[in-house]
Amino acid sequence: MYKNLAETIKGIIDVQTVSEERKTTLQPLMDFVQQKANSGADINLNFICTHNSRRSHLAQVWAQVASAYFNTPNVHCYSGGTEETALFPKVAETLTNQGLHIFKIAETNNPVYAIKYSNDTPPIIGFSKKYDDPFNASSSFAAIMTCSQADGGCPFITGAEKRIPITFEDPKISDGSPEQARVYTERSLQIAQEMFYVFSMIKS
Numbered sequence: 224m225y226k227n228l229a230e231t232i233k234g235i236i237d238v239q240t241v242s243e244e245r246k247t248t249l250q251p252l253m254d255f256v257q258q259k260a261n262s263g264a265d266i267n268l269n270f271i272c273t274h275n276s277r278r279s280h281l282a283q284v285w286a287q288v289a290s291a292y293f294n295t296p297n298v299h300c301y302s303g304g305t306e307e308t309a310l311f312p313k314v315a316e317t318l319t320n321q322g323l324h325i326f327k328i329a330e331t332n333n334p335v336y337a338i339k340y341s342n343d344t345p346p347i348i349g350f351s352k353k354y355d356d357p358f359n360a361s362s363s364f365a366a367i368m369t370c371s372q373a374d375g376g377c378p379f380i381t382g383a384e385k386r387i388p389i390t391f392e393d394p395k396i397s398d399g400s401p402e403q404a405r406v407y408t409e410r411s412l413q414i415a416q417e418m419f420y421v422f423s424m425i426k427s
Contacts, residue, residue, distance in 0.1 A: 224292070224341045228322025232292060232419070235412065241420045251387045253421050255365045256295070260425055266290075266298045267364035271380070275304030275351040276311045278369040278391045278414070284318060285415040287347050288340045289422040296427075300347070301364070303354030309333045310349050313398075317407045321415075325349075355381055389417070 224232070241249070252268075259266040268286055272279035283302035290298035315325050315336060329335035329350075337346035352358055354366070366383035371390050380386060391414060397406035 224288075225322050225324060225339075228288075228340055231321045231412075231415075232288075235416050235419050236423075239416065239420070241417055245417060246420070248389055249417055249421055251385070252365065252367060252389060253424050255385050255387065256298075256421065256425050259297075260295060260427065264297070265363070266295070267301070267360040268298070268367060269301040269303055269354060269359055269364050269380075269383070270367045270369050271303050271305075271354045272368075272370040273305050273372045274308040275302055275306075275353075276308050277314055277394055278410070279304065280310055280314050280349055281318075281411050281414045282367065282369050282389075282391075282418065284323070284338055284347055284349070285411075285418040286421075288323075289415070289418040291340065291344065292419070293422040293425065294427070295422055295425050299360065301359040302349075303352050303356055303359055305354065307333065307353055307356075308351045310336060310351055311395075313394075313403065313407050314411075315349075317404075317411050320408070321411060 256266055270279040270282040279302040283300045287300040309332060319325050324339040326337045327334050328337050333351050336349040338349050339346045362382040363384050365385045365387055366380040368388045369391055391410060394407045394410040397403040
């Protein structure tokens with residue numbers, strides 16, 4: 224993995240701050256991943272939030288990085304929303320500052336990004352889409368609801384094998400304020416810590 228990313232990951236692992244309450248919240252995701260790993264099946268994770276612009280992308284990226292770091296095979300992470308908007312630029316900036324390499328590969332109202340954590344792996348493709356977009360897995364996936372609005376607004380996720388609420392506070396509350404950079408950094412690191420905790424517990 225890239226040097227700056229490796230330093231971020233070292234900080235995540237050295238300072239493990241996942242509370243017992245959050246560990247309980249994360250347990251169903253761990254159980255889903257472990258069950259699939261035990262059977263050698265593909266592990267499809269779709270992180271869903273209302274606008275697919277902030278939290279769902281952060282969770283998708285960090286889950287994919289964590290699975291690679293802990294050598295959990297066959298993990299495919301996606302993200303989606305109840306509506307399509309655009310990946311918020313501050314998310315890309317935050318992830319870049321934390322050591323990922325991000326390139327804009329399509330310039331539209333809904334840009335498409337290639338997000339890389341090493342030179343030797345395919346990029347994570349980041350763009351806003353509905354959760355049932357053809358780009359995402361259509362069956363045998365866990366739908367991880369990263370915001371309460373999406374969880375309440377989507378009573379049924381077609382094709383989901385399991386629905387798992389793991390909600391995060393929206394960093395959008397800091398937009399336009401002097402606290403924006405700090406809030407996005409903290410939210411990204413929280414999500415990273417929790418995804419690293421999940422995959423650190425998976426036994427091959």
